[in-house]
Amino acid sequence: MTTLRGLVADDLFKFNSIVFEDFVEGYDIRFYLSKMTKNPALCQVAVAPDGRLIGVLVGTHDVNKNEKIQNENGSDLHPTYGHISMLAVASDYRRLGLGTCLMGHFTEIVERYSAWYVDLFVRQSNVSAIQLYKSLGFVEYRFLPMYYIDENGFELRMPLSRDVERMSLKGFSTNVYYFVYQVLLNLIKQCLEYLKGRLSWYD
Ligand SMILES: CC(C)(COP(=O)(O)OP(=O)(O)OC[C@H]1O[C@@H](n2cnc3c(N)ncnc32)[C@H](O)[C@@H]1OP(=O)(O)O)[C@@H](O)C(=O)NCCC(=O)NCCS
Secondary structure, eight states: OEEEEOOOOGGGGGGGGHSTTTTTOOOHHHOOOOOOHHHHHHGGEEETTOOEEEEEEEEEEEEEEEEEEEEESSSEEEOOEEEEEEEOOGGTTTTTTTHHHHHHHHHHHHHTTTOOOEEEEEEETTTHHHHHHHHHTOOOEEEEEEEETEEEEEEEEEHHHHTTGGGGGGHHHHHHHHHHHHHHHHHHHHHHHHHHHHHHHHH
């Protein structure tokens, strides 16, 4: 039977076969360790009966200091939310419901924390992941031109049960600034990549 359990440091040396697949955003070891330390319950792996790691989800629970939502009493607050940094399933275990299961487990926990929504970023061309997220209730919250070094992306959000009025899908004013920020950030990234290429050419 496939089981879910918390991600532990030792797993970081065993999940290469999953994280080096197409569309998986890999990170350095410090990133995983910081997420695991922050919210151990929100970083999960799926383990096959033979002990092989076949799925991983890395997430956090945080406060969005850039946005405000009107709470149940009518006052403004910075919403808490669940953020998914990484989801990947081994290619030979796909379309068996494992991605749905990892997402469901994550959502259940952030619901218990009374978070307002779950969000994540996805490449525009990642049709299968977008299909999965939409089947779970995520919607396109904003389009992010050149969010990735080589491609546009989307921020997808799914309001949770606390967010009865789906307020987490509003908040356009801050998005405009974020949009401009993203475009500038990506221009800088591309300039740096270009300069790096030029410098290595002189080596
Ligand atoms: C995206 C991913 C995590 C899905 O995992 P999974 O375990 O195969 O997903 P599930 O079996 O739970 O699929 C649930 C639903 O998602 C959709 N879906 C999943 N894979 C799909 C595909 N290749 N094509 C179309 N729809 C797909 C379907 O609606 C599916 O329901 P169905 O099988 O009843 O039709 C997996 O394909 C993966 O690891 N991809 C590479 C990494 C990646 O893209 N991560 C997300 C980055 S944001």
